[in-house]
Amino acid sequence: MALLRVENLHKRYGHEEVLKGVTLAQDAGETKVVIGPSGTGKSTLLRCINRLTEPDQGRVWLEDTEITSRRTDINRVRAKIGFVFQDFNLFTHLTALDNVRLGLMKVRRMPRAAATGRAMAELERVGLAAKANAYPAQLSGGQQQRVSIARALAMDPKLILFDEPTSALDPELIGEVLSVMIQLARDGMTMIVVTHEMGFARSVADEIVFMEGGVIVEQGTPDKMFRSPEVPRTGEFLRKISDLYGESR
Amino acid sequence: MNLVFDPAWLPRLGQGVLLTVQLTLYCMGLGAVLGAVLGLVRVYGGGRWSPLYWVASAYIHFFRGTPLLVQLLGIYLGLPTAGILVGPFLAGLLAMTLNTAAYQAEYFRGAIQSVKSGQMMAARALGMSRAQAIGHVIMPQALRLIIPPWSNELIYMLKYSSIVSMTALRPETMDLFGVARSIAARNFRYFEVYILVALFYLAMVLILTVALRWVERRVRIPGLGTPGRGI
Ligand SMILES: Nc1ncnc2c1ncn2[C@@H]1O[C@H](COP(=O)(O)OP(=O)(O)OP(=O)(O)O)[C@@H](O)[C@H]1O
Ligand SMILES: [Mg+2]
Numbered sequence: 001m002a003l004l005r006v007e008n009l010h011k012r013y014g015h016e017e018v019l020k021g022v023t024l025a026q027d028a029g030e031t032k033v034v035i036g037p038s039g040t041g042k043s044t045l046l047r048c049i050n051r052l053t054e055p056d057q058g059r060v061w062l063e064d065t066e067i068t069s070r071r072t073d074i075n076r077v078r079a080k081i082g083f084v085f086q087d088f089n090l091f092t093h094l095t096a097l098d099n100v101r102l103g104l105m106k107v108r109r110m111p112r113a114a115a116t117g118r119a120m121a122e123l124e125r126v127g128l129a130a131k132a133n134a135y136p137a138q139l140s141g142g143q144q145q146r147v148s149i150a151r152a153l154a155m156d157p158k159l160i161l162f163d164e165p166t167s168a169l170d171p172e173l174i175g176e177v178l179s180v181m182i183q184l185a186r187d188g189m190t191m192i193v194v195t196h197e198m199g200f201a202r203s204v205a206d207e208i209v210f211m212e213g214g215v216i217v218e219q220g221t222p223d224k225m226f227r228s229p230e231v232p233r234t235g236e237f238l239r240k241i242s243d244l245y246g247e248s249r
Numbered sequence: 250m251n252l253v254f255d256p257a258w259l260p261r262l263g264q265g266v267l268l269t270v271q272l273t274l275y276c277m278g279l280g281a282v283l284g285a286v287l288g289l290v291r292v293y294g295g296g297r298w299s300p301l302y303w304v305a306s307a308y309i310h311f312f313r314g315t316p317l318l319v320q321l322l323g324i325y326l327g328l329p330t331a332g333i334l335v336g337p338f339l340a341g342l343l344a345m346t347l348n349t350a351a352y353q354a355e356y357f358r359g360a361i362q363s364v365k366s367g368q369m370m371a372a373r374a375l376g377m378s379r380a381q382a383i384g385h386v387i388m389p390q391a392l393r394l395i396i397p398p399w400s401n402e403l404i405y406m407l408k409y410s411s412i413v414s415m416t417a418l419r420p421e422t423m424d425l426f427g428v429a430r431s432i433a434a435r436n437f438r439y440f441e442v443y444i445l446v447a448l449f450y451l452a453m454v455l456i457l458t459v460a461l462r463w464v465e466r467r468v469r470i471p472g473l474g475t476p477g478r479g480i
Contacts (some may be wrong), residue, residue, distance in 0.1 A: 043302060079376030089371035092473050093390045103375040107384055137472020148371075155375065 001063070003028040003051070003190055004159055009058035011044050018044045020214035026192065027147070028158070031185040033201040033222075034194045035241065036211035042194045045211070046161045048234045049192075050074075050081045053185065062158065079107050082152030082160035087168050088144040090136040094115040096123060096147045097132040100154050122150035126180050142173030146180055153184075160184075202226070210234045252441050258432050261420065265428030266449055268338070272424060273407045275342055280349035280406075281399070285388075287350060288357025293383065303352070312351035318412050320344045325416045341413035349406050356398040360391040393468055400461040403452050425449055429434045 002025035003218050011019040018041040026032055034042050047053040049060055051067060051074055060067040067077050090099050100119035104110040110118070126146035136144050145165055152160050165181070166174040185191060185204035187247045195201070201208055202222050209219040210231075218225070218234045230233040290305040297303075312320065325340035335343065364387050374381035414427030423431065429446040433439045 050374060052374060075376045075378055077376075078374055081374075083371075083374035085367060085371065087367060089367035091371065091386055092365075093386075093393065093470050102385060103377070106381055107376040135290075135471045137470075151375070221388060 002026055003030075003063060004192075005059075005061045006049065007059045007061075009048055009060070009122050011048055011053065012056055013042070019048065019058075021058070021215075022211075022216055024209065024216065024219070026159070026190065029188045029189050030206045031189075031191045031193065031204050032207045032209055033205040033235070034192060034209045034211060035196060036217075037237070040211045040216045044209055046083070046163050046192065046194060049161060050078050050083060052083070063091050075107070075214045079103070079155055080158045082155060082157035084145070084148055084152055084160060084162045084163040084165050088136070088141070088148045090148055090151070092136055092143050093134055095133050096128060096139065096150075099147055100134070100151045103151065103155050119150070119154055122154045123147070125153065127149045127176075140173060141153050141169045142176045145169065145177045149177075149180055149184075158191045161190070162191060162194075162195065164194050164208065166195065166197060196245045198238070198245060210237060212237070214228075224244070252444075253438060254441050254445065256440075257434075258442065258445070261432065262425065262445065262449065263429050264421070265423055265425035266453070269407065269410050269425040270453065272338070272341055272345065272410045272413065273403065276345035276349055276410075277399075277403050277406055279342075279346045280353050283346065283350035284353025285357050287327050287354035288361060291354065291358045291381070292361045293379070309351045309354050312348050313355075317344060317409055318415065320348055321412055321415065328470055336415060337416040337418070338417060341410070341424075345406060345410060345413075349402060352402055352423060353399070356395050356402065357391065359398070360394040364390045365382065390473060393465075393470065393473055396461060396465045396468075400458065400465075403457055403461070407453060407457065408450060 006022060009019050009022040010017065022041075022045055024032075024109045025104070034045070048055040048058075050065070051060075055068065058068070061140055062077060062080065065072055065077060067074070090096075091102065094102060097116070100122055101112075101115045101211040103118055104115035104118055105112060108115075113221060120129060120132065122161070123132055126149055128143060128146055128150065131143060131147075134143075136147070139147065149160075149165075162181070166177050169177065174197070178197060181191070181193070182200065182204050193200070193205075205222050207219055208222050208225045209234075210217045210229075212233065216243060218229060218231045220229075225234060226238060275406040287305045287309060290301050291309075294305060321340060323343035324344050325335065325337065328340070368386050368390065370384055373379070374387040375407045377385065410424055411426035413424050414430055417423045420428070420431065423448050425446060429442050433442040436442075
């Protein structure tokens with residue numbers, strides 16, 4: 001059974017239907033890359049998965065829990081789904097260590113000492129143990145994003161959602177974040193990544209999902225999507241972003 | 250002009266200072282609690298059409314829209330007609346608390362709303378309840394942002410506390426200004442007494458300002474707060 005199933009998801013803002021019936025399934029250990037033009041509903045899709053945005057229609061399951069059911073304790077589900085934001089959203093008033101530790105202590109109710117140990121291990125994993133006592137404003141964008149990945153990892157998530165994790169970064173800082181993510185994918189983390197970094201998609205994605213106008217236009221392995229897309233629009237878009245963002249990384 | 254200051258005034262003025270400081274600090278403390286609750290209701294109380302929001306807004310508009318003096322006399326003279334007896338100190342404290350709470354509610358609302366919306370989202374995404382997110386993420390930031398406007402409010406209230414001299418008749422219930430009035434009324438040294446009292450107020454304001462600056466520096470966090478306040 002798939003780890004995550006999304007069925008016929010709809011979301012409307014006013015008169016504009018942003019998601020028009022999105023269905024997808026994701027196995028444990030799989031990395032999916034979601035691409036598509038701006039305003040297509042990629043962020044909305046990610047936010048509907050953990051109900052940071054309430055979908056209007058459709059269902060989402062994490063294993064055998066229906067996330068979209070009213071009876072589900074959404075906070076317990078969210079604790080199992082990491083979320084990495086484009087603009088990091090680290091807690092401004094907390095050090096890197098406290099950012100990673102807060103969820104462990106307040107959501108997982110882990111004792112302080114254990115939480116500290118776990119948080120330090122995660123900071124180590126993203127190469128930032130030395131910055132444990134720095135506040136977000138004292139870190140570069142790339143470092144902040146790595147802390148936010150550590151914050152997600154500390155919760156032992158079954159799945160991590162990344163919403164354009166490198167789009168707010170200066171070009172020279174993108175690599176350090178991508179290499180952490182590549183390592184995660186190789187370690188078997190289940191991830192859905194909205195990104196235009198095609199180098200990343202080529203090297204670790206199991207599947208690329210191309211969205212446009214609130215629907216999934218086409219999905220498939222990177223090989224298929226790059227070499228022989230079935231829908232002409234897919235090839236066109238992939239060529240465009242490969243030109244725009246380069247593939248070298 | 251021949252100024253005459255009499256050291257014999259000092260003990261009574263000292264008592265007045267004590268009462269003024271007590272009144273100010275109590276009303277600011279109680280007002281902060283009530284103001285925080287009202288501010289939270291205005292932001293998170295379920296929007297414009299919820300009864301809670303409506304009650305909080307009506308309260309805030311009422312107490313900001315009417316003079317403090319009217320509120321004080323309403324309480325001091327009005328409550329007894331309803332069978333509730335309040336002394337001048339309690340009436341003053343109540344009026345000042347209810348009044349400052351309305352202003353502080355607006356400061357809290359402003360501070361809470363100036364915490365970036367991504368902070369709440371990140372907290373909820375971790376699995377925190379709304380209350381947890383407010384308690385662990387939003388309020389610790391809002392409380393730091395509120396220090397500068399709160400300091401101003403404290404100074405205002407310290408000075409406004411002089412209105413309790415309207416109701417205090419016995420010496421032991423008089424604030425600094427009330428004491429001054431009663432001394433001056435007896436010896437006609439208005440000018441000297443009021444200079445002295447002005448200096449007392451000034452000294453209290455300066456001490457409080459310095460103390461709050463110190464607190465602000467102590468709890469300051471890089472990246473939080475307005476530029477120009479020395480981030
Ligand atoms: N909270 C909201 N209220 C109203 N409209 C919204 C809201 N969030 C998103 N939208 C609209 O929904 C559409 C899809 O937005 P979404 O952010 O999901 O797109 P996206 O694919 O992530 O785009 P981008 O690549 O620019 O991040 C856009 O037209 C956007 O204006
Ligand atoms: Mg987006």
